[in-house]
Every structure is written in C-alpha cells, then in structure tokens.
Amino acid sequence: MADVAGxxxxxxxxxxxxxxxxTVSGELDYAQKPVLSRALDATDRPGDLRVDMHGVRFMDSTGTDFLIRLHRQTEAHGGRMTVTGLQAQPRSLLRLLGLQPLIDSKT
Structure with missing residues (x-):
C-alpha cells in the first residue's frame, strides 16, 4: 500500500x-499537481486500474488531465481503467468536456 497526501x-x-x-479524496486542482504527479508515478505499472473518486467533490482541468493521463498510462500497459464514485461536480465537468465516455465510469 502506498499513501500520497497533500x-x-x-x-x-x-x-x-x-x-x-x-482511492482519491480531496480537491483535484492546480495546487495539487505535485501530489497528482506522484500518484500517477505510483500507478505506472501493468494491470487494470480502478479509480475510486467517492471522496472527490471538486476538480478542475488539472484533475481532468490527471484522469486522462491515468487512462492513457493504463492502456499503454495493456490494462483497463474504470472510475467509481463520481460526485456531482466531477461528473458534470467530464460530461461538459465530452470525456465521460473516455473513462469507463461506474457509480
């Protein structure tokens, strides 16, 4: 188990x-970019990835970029990424940007 916190x-x-x-919690915004980078590095290995976002109530374009990078990284290793627990604001942002289909979201 690896913990990364900001x-x-x-x-x-x-x-x-x-x-x-x-499992992600807190706000995924620009101020958290170094923390997001460490989490991205920690998941840079083969296998499927489930991102539990129950604890994320807000994200901006930095959070969106983080999810896109996770998705690409997982696919590059031959894995599949799913997202669970999207709260209202992150779900709305992904829909607005047309990205929800990119991420195999589940509630």
Whole structure:
C-alpha cells in the first residue's frame, strides 16, 4: 500500500486481486499537481486500474488531465481503467468536456 497526501488531496493505492485500486479524496486542482504527479508515478505499472473518486467533490482541468493521463498510462500497459464514485461536480465537468465516455465510469 502506498499513501500520497497533500494539503487538500490524498491517495491510497492498493491491490484487489489483479486490479490496482487508487482511492482519491480531496480537491483535484492546480495546487495539487505535485501530489497528482506522484500518484500517477505510483500507478505506472501493468494491470487494470480502478479509480475510486467517492471522496472527490471538486476538480478542475488539472484533475481532468490527471484522469486522462491515468487512462492513457493504463492502456499503454495493456490494462483497463474504470472510475467509481463520481460526485456531482466531477461528473458534470467530464460530461461538459465530452470525456465521460473516455473513462469507463461506474457509480
């Protein structure tokens, strides 16, 4: 298990069977970019990835970029990324940007 935390965001990475589970909480905004980069590095390995966003109530374009990078990285390793627990604001932002289909979202 690897924990990465910043003033407003925190991450926990664990494995459930053969799937990496990245639990995210806090705000995913520009101020959290260094924390997001460390979380991205921690997940840079083969396998499927589930991103649990139950604890994320706000994200801006930095959070969107983070999810796109996670998606691309996971696919580059031959894996599949799913997102669970999207709250209202992140879900609305992904819809507005036309990105929700890119991320195989589940509630």
């Amino acid at each position: 003033p407003e965001a925190s991450f926990d990475l664990r494995t459930d069977g053969g799937t990496m589970v990245l």
